[in-house]
Amino acid sequence: MSDVAAYPVTLPAFVPEHAPPFPGQPPAIARAPRSDTLRCSTCSMRAICMPQGLTPDELKRMEALICPSRTIRQGETIYRANDSFQSIYAVRVGSFKTVVMHRDGREQVTGFHLTGDSLGLDGVSSGHHSCDAVALEDSKVCIIPFHLLETMCREVKVVQQHLHRMMGSEIVRESSQMMLLGTMSAEQRVATFLLNLSDRLRLRGYSPAEFHLRMTREEIGSYLGIKLETVSRMLSKFQRDGLVDTHGKDIRILDHESLVRV
Incomplete structure (x- = not known):
């Protein structure tokens, strides 16, 4: 159930054409870029979102095609x-949800996307995004123009392989989401969700046993x-059974093995 992959040189400011997230408000991603002196080489999420095995020159080229990071406020959309x-x-700081709207509203x-995850791959096949990407908290993203990434993929094999891995992860x-919805009980779905989130936080260097949920129930x-x-x-059942301890959005996993066996 892993939800997806975080990924500034100066390029002309990249401003995609997005509909405003709220009436009278410009899309967060279309606002003037902020000064950002951090680079991929110093980013704590580099091991997760960046291709491994780049030479120093290739890393500089990769940094050169990435636009400066943008701040997305809670409730605003990237696209x-x-x-x-x-x-x-690429989510540099914070977290997002992706949503689709039913005809009845x-x-x-x-999906839920954490620091180090990527967003936007849903648009590769059709040339248009199929969902909304909404910030669950004040967040930052790095923007990678896809046509520039494609050019680098043709020239640097490890970048091409990394893009293929990202698409494969999607x-x-x-498929994991289909299995979860089609074959698991409600109890198993919630347990799997907590275990998946725990694993993803562990990979990012955070505590896998204690965390704060950014999403609502x-x-x-x-x-x-x-x-x-x-x-x-x-x-509540997991708490009574001694598997977790919950206080609002704060979760502490007490018995990981028993939660796996749910």
């Missing part, structure tokens, strides 16, 4: 469904295909 696909976005959460994520339920009340009931 919306049907926006033209132009870039991949209901929101369906399709396939694995979607309603959003978790939407992602897992169950009701808000069911999420709360399952968490």
